[in-house]
Structures are given as structure tokens and as C-alpha cells.
Amino acid sequence: MSLAPVGTETLRRQNTARVLRSLREEGPAGRARLAELTGLSRATVGAIVADLTERTIATEGSSRAQGRGRPVRPVALRPGAVLGLGMEVNVDYVAAAAVDLAGRVVATRTRPSDVDGAVDGVGRLGAELVEELGEDRFVGACLAVPGLIERDHRTVAWAPNLRWEGVRPSESLRRHLGPDLGQDVVVENDANLAALAEAHHGAALDHQHALYLTGTIGLGGGILESGRLVRGGGGFAGEIGHLPFGDRDAECGCGRRGCWEASVGLEAMLELTGEPAHDDPVAAAASVAARSDEASVRRALEELGRRVGLGIASLASILDPDVVVLGGYFAPLSPWLLPSADAALLERLPTAGRRRPTLRAGALGIDAAALGAAEHALGAVLDGTAALPDPSVVA
Amino acid sequence: MSLAPVGTETLRRQNTARVLRSLREEGPAGRARLAELTGLSRATVGAIVADLTERTIATEGSSRAQGRGRPVRPVALRPGAVLGLGMEVNVDYVAAAAVDLAGRVVATRTRPSDVDGAVDGVGRLGAELVEELGEDRFVGACLAVPGLIERDHRTVAWAPNLRWEGVRPSESLRRHLGPDLGQDVVVENDANLAALAEAHHGAALDHQHALYLTGTIGLGGGILESGRLVRGGGGFAGEIGHLPFGDRDAECGCGRRGCWEASVGLEAMLELTGEPAHDDPVAAAASVAARSDEASVRRALEELGRRVGLGIASLASILDPDVVVLGGYFAPLSPWLLPSADAALLERLPTAGRRRPTLRAGALGIDAAALGAAEHALGAVLDGTAALPDPSVVA
DNA sequence: TGACTTCATTCAGATCTCGTATTAAATACA
DNA sequence: TGTATTTAATACGAGATCTGAATGAAGTCA
Numbered sequence: 001m002s003l004a005p006v007g008t009e010t011l012r013r014q015n016t017a018r019v020l021r022s023l024r025e026e027g028p029a030g031r032a033r034l035a036e037l038t039g040l041s042r043a044t045v046g047a048i049v050a051d052l053t054e055r056t057i058a059t060e061g062s063s064r065a066q067g068r069g070r071p072v073r074p075v076a077l078r079p080g081a082v083l084g085l086g087m088e089v090n091v092d093y094v095a096a097a098a099v100d101l102a103g104r105v106v107a108t109r110t111r112p113s114d115v116d117g118a119v120d121g122v123g124r125l126g127a128e129l130v131e132e133l134g135e136d137r138f139v140g141a142c143l144a145v146p147g148l149i150e151r152d153h154r155t156v157a158w159a160p161n162l163r164w165e166g167v168r169p170s171e172s173l174r175r176h177l178g179p180d181l182g183q184d185v186v187v188e189n190d191a192n193l194a195a196l197a198e199a200h201h202g203a204a205l206d207h208q209h210a211l212y213l214t215g216t217i218g219l220g221g222g223i224l225e226s227g228r229l230v231r232g233g234g235g236f237a238g239e240i241g242h243l244p245f246g247d248r249d250a251e252c253g254c255g256r257r258g259c260w261e262a263s264v265g266l267e268a269m270l271e272l273t274g275e276p277a278h279d280d281p282v283a284a285a286a287s288v289a290a291r292s293d294e295a296s297v298r299r300a301l302e303e304l305g306r307r308v309g310l311g312i313a314s315l316a317s318i319l320d321p322d323v324v325v326l327g328g329y330f331a332p333l334s335p336w337l338l339p340s341a342d343a344a345l346l347e348r349l350p351t352a353g354r355r356r357p358t359l360r361a362g363a364l365g366i367d368a369a370a371l372g373a374a375e376h377a378l379g380a381v382l383d384g385t386a387a388l389p390d391p392s393v394v395a
Numbered sequence: 396m397s398l399a400p401v402g403t404e405t406l407r408r409q410n411t412a413r414v415l416r417s418l419r420e421e422g423p424a425g426r427a428r429l430a431e432l433t434g435l436s437r438a439t440v441g442a443i444v445a446d447l448t449e450r451t452i453a454t455e456g457s458s459r460a461q462g463r464g465r466p467v468r469p470v471a472l473r474p475g476a477v478l479g480l481g482m483e484v485n486v487d488y489v490a491a492a493a494v495d496l497a498g499r500v501v502a503t504r505t506r507p508s509d510v511d512g513a514v515d516g517v518g519r520l521g522a523e524l525v526e527e528l529g530e531d532r533f534v535g536a537c538l539a540v541p542g543l544i545e546r547d548h549r550t551v552a553w554a555p556n557l558r559w560e561g562v563r564p565s566e567s568l569r570r571h572l573g574p575d576l577g578q579d580v581v582v583e584n585d586a587n588l589a590a591l592a593e594a595h596h597g598a599a600l601d602h603q604h605a606l607y608l609t610g611t612i613g614l615g616g617g618i619l620e621s622g623r624l625v626r627g628g629g630g631f632a633g634e635i636g637h638l639p640f641g642d643r644d645a646e647c648g649c650g651r652r653g654c655w656e657a658s659v660g661l662e663a664m665l666e667l668t669g670e671p672a673h674d675d676p677v678a679a680a681a682s683v684a685a686r687s688d689e690a691s692v693r694r695a696l697e698e699l700g701r702r703v704g705l706g707i708a709s710l711a712s713i714l715d716p717d718v719v720v721l722g723g724y725f726a727p728l729s730p731w732l733l734p735s736a737d738a739a740l741l742e743r744l745p746t747a748g749r750r751r752p753t754l755r756a757g758a759l760g761i762d763a764a765a766l767g768a769a770e771h772a773l774g775a776v777l778d779g780t781a782a783l784p785d786p787s788v789v790a
Numbered sequence: 791t792g793a794c795t796t797c798a799t800t801c802a803g804a805t806c807t808c809g810t811a812t813t814a815a816a817t818a819c820a
Numbered sequence: 821t822g823t824a825t826t827t828a829a830t831a832c833g834a835g836a837t838c839t840g841a842a843t844g845a846a847g848t849c850a
Contacts, residue, residue, distance in 0.1 A: 320631040
């Protein structure tokens, strides 16, 4: 049984959320149009908008005539009025981002970090944003972690790259973020959140069914089904690196052969393209891209794209996404990867003739996961699950 | 934007649905306990229960003392009061089932049929149930089809076994089921619905994340994530037969090698076990099971289980289900398949040490899909999405 | 200038939930 | 046996919400 409280205020929250979603997705609109879009009556929309403007969450634009009739007085979400805080820890950096209800990215910040100081580092970075932007404007916080997250959405079951096991970062984040915002920091897998970010701000805009693949040293995946993250029963879903989609003879670090990441992970890419060893996957990809006038590099990338596409064909059979976004080091190489990946799809996906996912390069950079985390932090408000804050009235 | 109407009656519907779900999942209870379980106030529960009993959807049991205090007057869902109609078309049979709100299977019926007359046949079968049980007790109907369903949930994009393409069965079903119930028959993939059925009535009881695999001539899959069906953007999700999880040399009917169904489909099973050709997968499996005292058969089934488990390992990496249910011809062979499948999981699923799905034999027979369809037809009422009917008061 | 059109607000009416007080029906105990 | 205690269910008033119709507002069009 879902534990959400029930009552007359729930109804108002749900309807407020409808209005917020409409404003976010369709942009500013007058009350009459909002009523159409939400299915609510004009009277109700009027009341909700009045409430939102009084709380300085929405503002009224200057009235604009448009043909005959009384001119519309457009209502818009006030930029930066309500914010979600996203954070990310990774092996060599931490990041933080703030996104507002309108979907605008208000701030992003990245900072190098080592593994040991990561939690404190990301806490400080988040706290800086909160300090600068005002704590009472934030409605939630979420942390992206490259690892497996328990179903409680609080505990990191296993993040080998960070050497975390059973860590609950929320407890130390509370120290930095304060008791209010730090009270309840949700933790989520970084690839999942990057998928969310691409769906809201990047390459998968307006798609409810998306698959996100990120090429790093290994291979990460995030799945969006009907706009929701697919986490699986234990929060372990989306682990795609060791699926047997790779070349059957390729040796993988895990000791087996044929893993997908043994064929398309960073090392395989470097070997294919004849690129020297590199720490940073994205930088390596940029360096390869710079050599794209060499025929051998182009051939190598074509082969790499084919390998990526073969795996996508299988995932598409299972999940049938509308769009597959290639992030991480795939992104800068996409111009060369996508055509052969799509060709592989056509060849290998049985239903490709009827329908196949669109392949796209990720549009977001290194802070994709942090952006997704910020987006996730706003989720409860846009769902109507959580109440809006009551920000002290700010001019 | 979800188009659900909004208003004070929506609230009542949602709360009524809470009460219904509680009664369904936790069984009969007094008003006080219902208030606890749903989070509603006693007054509200009382009003909702009064409404439900007046409409003969719920009934009051005889009051029972239990320790001190006023005795509880338990409320229960009246068996058969509100029904969902499920139907299934398949190559050689059609089936229909009726399930009530309490989750009781009120009726199931199966009938041989050829492909050509399938739609009319299933329409007639459904109409028989409706006639016998009373049309006004049904709140929805759903049809299971072995094929790809469009995202509109009305059109069969492609069902090769039925030789259907772009068929909209609802239009001819309306003739049999009448304008009310036949108005809006939802169509869904049969494996998806079988997964739903196993989750509500069978082997995956009480699991929100389940994967259903059905062995037939080919191989079908249904995915349940957080209790919802995973359909993908085009309704094509769950097509797992031609994933490259099989023996690399096994030739598949599709022309490629290595498809999973080439290794675990009916034909592969028959060859492994030395069983003569068979039309009916389940009957073939029963015949093999009867020979399970032969060592060679046991070895063959162990190998088959391993092959099944290898594929499950990959699917579990992607989806992380709590439970995997083996249906179709796998079910009767499960005693011999499950141990080696689980061993394969341990060997191949990287996170198996921390968490791996439970493997189970499907508990439902040939009408699993029809049951799931009936369950699906009740979904809107239990969601609070649709209103309850107003059944003419029946004794 | 006056009719018309479209947008927004106001107001009465209906529905819903909640908290508190009240009634009901059993047990525990003197 | 009779009274206190305990738990269940209902009654009722208060508060919140949505809706539809009426009213007011602010433009265009002729």
C-alpha cells in the first residue's frame, strides 16, 4: 500500500503538479489555456496560479493581445524559484548542479577529487551551491554514484571504483547540507540519472522510453521506461557491461570472454584505433576524433560502432526504447559510430523493419549525472507526491 | 499530461481503490484496521465501506469478538461482485477467464480453435462467460495475443503465428461482447499478461519485479517492473527469443546462429532429450518428464537448465528481477531445470553473490495469459483510475 | 462609439476528509 | 450480578477543494 497521505490537500497538490508540469513542458500560458491543458476548470486554475504567484513560484508576464478578445496574461515559472540539488561522486571528480522547476540549469560545478575525500568533497560542493542560491529554494537533493544502489535508495551496496560497500552517504552529507535539505538525500546510480538528464535536458528530450549507454573504462547503462527509471527489485538493473554481446574471443577484465565491455570499453577502443593509453575516456575519444581523417581510424570507429550496435540490438529486443543515447566517451565519437551502429541494428534487430530506436549522441557533458540527480530531486514536486516549499518571499 | 479527470470524486475513487486494494491483499478487516492499513481516517473508511456494501461490492461478515472491546465486524469483498474479463487467442486454442476483485478466479474456459476463426471464437467464448455471469458485473476486458502490440494497446502490429498484421480485434469483439464491455477491449502481449498472472495468482505472488519466460516452439518473455508491465516505447519489449544467449553454433529458424531459442526452444529440447517430434510443447515436456528416471534424460535436462540459466543471467543483469518464473513447457520440467539454471546464474551473473533472482516454476497452466488479461482488465479499478460500476443490486 | 470576443475572477453549491464526541458491544473484575 | 474498561463504529461540524454559472475586464472589429 502506498503510504501517501490522502485528503483534500493531496488533491490540491496533484492539481498544482499538473499546472507545474504544463508550465514546464508547454511553457508560459494564460489561465484559460492552462485549464485546457490540465483539464481543470478555470476557477481552479485561477486559484492555483494565485497561490503559486503569491509564493513567488510563478510570475505573471505583461499581458499580450493576440487577435480579438481580452489579452492573455501569461503565467510563467519564475526562474530559479524552486530548485533541485544534484550531486555526483566519481573516481576523480565530484560535481553538483541545480535545476529549477522550469527545467533551466541554474548552476553546475565540477571539481577534481580523490576517492577518499569524495563524500566530503561533494558535500562541500553541494553546500556551496545551496549557500549561494539560498537554502529555502531547494526542495530535494540527490546523489549520483557509480555503483549498485540498494532498493532503499539510500545505501550504496557496492561501488567498486570508489571502494564503497554498504556506505550510506546521506549521513555525512547531512553535515554539509544542513538538517533540512540533508535530511533525506536520495542516492541513485549515475548512469540511471544520466539517462534521466538526457531525457529532460539532452538528446532524449521528450522521450519516455530511453536507453542510455555510457562508455567509460567499463560500460554503464540507464533505462527509462514510461519516464521512470528501471531499477529492478534490488536497484541493480542496468548492469550491461558483462553481457555476452561482445566478440566471442575478447578477454574481459572479469576473467570471461565475450563481454560487451571487452569489445567496446575504453581499452578496446584504444586498441582498435591505435591510440596510446589514456586515463580519461572522454579525452581519449577527443584525441581519436582529431585523427578521424586517417582511414584506419575511420575503419576502426566503424567497427566499434558495429559492436555497439550489435549490443543495442539485443537491448532493444528486450526493452524497445524510442531512443538510445550514447554518452561517455561514445559521445565525441558518435559521428563515426552512429551510422555503423544503426546498420548493425538493421541487420540484427528482428523487428528493425517495423521499428527501431533512434540512435543519438549524448548532448550533456561530464555533469550529466549531476543534472539528472537535480532533476530527480525535483521529481516529487512534479509528481504531486511532495508539497512545494514555502519560500520566504523574495523579490 | 495525464488526462485523468480531476475533482473531489477523483479523491473518493483513489481512496476507494486504496480500500479495495487493502481488502484484496490483506483480506477481510474491520473498519478500524482498514483505516490503519490505508492511512485514512475511520470516518472516511466508514463512508467508503458503507458505499461499497450498499452497492453490494463488499459485504459485512458476522461480528467476531477477539479479546476485550467491541467485536470487529469484518468487511470482505463479495466474491464475484466485480469481474474482469480476460481472453486469449493462440494458434490452436482460445481461452477466456473471469477474475473478481478479491483475486478469485471465477471461471476459466478453453476451447480448441484454428487461426482463421480465432477472433470470433474468442469473442464467443468471452460472451458466454459474460452471459453466464452477468454483464453488469464486468468492468473491463482484455485480450492476450502472441505478438507485437502497438502502443495504442488496441492494434496487433504483428503476430506471425496468427498471420495477423495491423489487426484491430476490438472491432469484431464488440459484436460479441456488446457495446458496453466490447467498447474498449485492450490488447496486450500474451507473455506480458502471463507474467502479470503469475505475479497475482501464481509463482511470483507478491513480487513487484518479475521476469516471466515461456518455452513454446519459440521463447516468450514478459517483464514486470514495480508491478507494471514493461512494454517499451512501441509495445515491442520482451522479445527475447533471438537474443544471442544460446550456443554459438546452434542454428535458428531465423537464419542466424546463437539465438537463445535455438538452444532452449522446443526443438532443441526434443533433440537434447531424444524425444520424438511433438506439436504441443507442454505435452512433449510431460512426456519427457515421464522419462526422468533415465540418466540420459536427466543429463539432457541439466544441460537445458544450464542454457536457460545462462540467458537468465544476462536478463537479470539488465533488469534485476526478484523472481524469474519459467512457464510454458519449462514448467513441467522445472524440477530438473531449476538447479542447473541457478548454478549457471551463480557462475555467470556478476552480482550473484549479493543478489540473484529466485527461480520458480510457473504455477499456472495454459490459461495463464487469459488470467493475466482478466487481471489487467481490473487494473483501472484497483488503480483508482476508473470508476466502479453501479451493479444492479443482486442478492 | 457599440457589439463582440476572449480572459479572468467571484460566488454559491456539492463533495470530500478529518477530528472529536458519542454510541455500541464485548470483556475484566469486584 | 453489576460496573469499569476497552475497542469498534458512527454522527456531526469544520475546513478544504472543485465546478459551473454569473460577472467583470480588456482588448478587437466595424
